[in-house]
Amino acid sequence: MMREFGLNDVYFLLLAARWTIALTLASTLIGGLIALVVAILRTMPFRLANWLAIGYINLVQGTPVLGQLFIFFFGFSAFGLDVGAWTAAVTAFSIYASAFLAEIWRGSLQSVPKPQWETSAALGLRYFEQLRYVVIPQAVRISLPPTVGFLVQLVKNTSLAYVIGFVELTRAGNMLNNATFAPLIVFLTVAAMYFVMCFSLSLTSRKLERSLHVAH
């Protein structure tokens, strides 16, 4: 049965967009926490930790996120663990985000000038105190633009979760298209919603950048 694309459908898409946002937020949060640990392991003066972090980053970056989605969705059930689409998607995108954020943040940590470490060491701060009070605050400022750049990618990449049946914006668009056979208007609306999400992310970052004392 065919019907017209109407305001109700826009509302339907907006509801689905909430899941795109939720998936992005959850993966950013969990992925960000993992990334922080990995970035620190990657930069600390301890070889074994460096190697572990490098291995993790390469492994995750070297495999497609689509494959990771399948692994967590179908792979877990092979072990009798029945995970839903949401759990599988959050797990896959968290891990995906963690590797990329770790690499971005590693670069930011390393671009804080070495004398900043030395000076804080000379004041009696221990390694993790130097990291927390001197290095990370400066690295955050440096990392802001590339981090937001990645998050914009992440918002759009969450659309891949539709392959495991997770209903987010793209999947919802697909469903509407099947009902209305109006692909142009449906997917233009979908694209517009992605654009609004990504563009507001970029705007926020630009505002944030201006309000911070950036290292020279």
Added chain:
Amino acid sequence: MSLIELKEVCKRFGNLEVLKDIDLSVDEGEIVAVIGRSGSGKSTMLRCVNGLEPVQKGRIVVDGTDITAPKADLNDLRQRVGMVFQSYNLFPHLSVERNVTLALRVVRKTPEAEARDIAHEMVTKVGLAEKLNAYPDELSGGQQQRVAIARSLAMGPKVMLFDEITSALDPELVGEVLRVLETLAAEGMTMILVTHEMNFARTVGHRVVFMHEGRIHEEGPARATLDSPRTAELTSFLDAVLH
């Protein structure tokens, strides 16, 4: 007993020997000026004294702590040894006040109000009370270096190490930093300063140590040593820097 004691200290970077059998002792209240060409090992020696550079051989004892011992607590030592660098290295994300209070708050766990009092006192001492809330990028090089000195003094160190602290400054800003050092000297602070300011070394320093190719080549009372050097190397070095 001397406050700082270096005994047969050797330091290598790979195959490059930068310090060769350094023996040096500094008494409490003494001001030692370390001079020499670049690459002679002056800065490295200074950095060894607060454990920023590990040494391969020899012993360094600072205020009773053997910092070359395998289990030496460097963080404890560094609270008693202040160090100021050529490039100021203020923390750019923190105001002047926060720069000065950071180590007090984090390392000493000094209560906020008390830390601010100390910061205020130290920043006033270097003549920058009105800049307490400024950020480093709003200060001139000379002002930044004075804040860096205040930041070190806040920890109440027993000795201050100065690593060419006026070398990066415009000539007209050198004076204000040297005046701060003179104040410290008058208060009896123990200081080791690596410097190219021969005049300052001569008038404020008690002793001059001339380093050449990783060794202490000549040392003695500041005025006498600089006025009538005994070795050809120091003579030619002084000729080179004074003309």
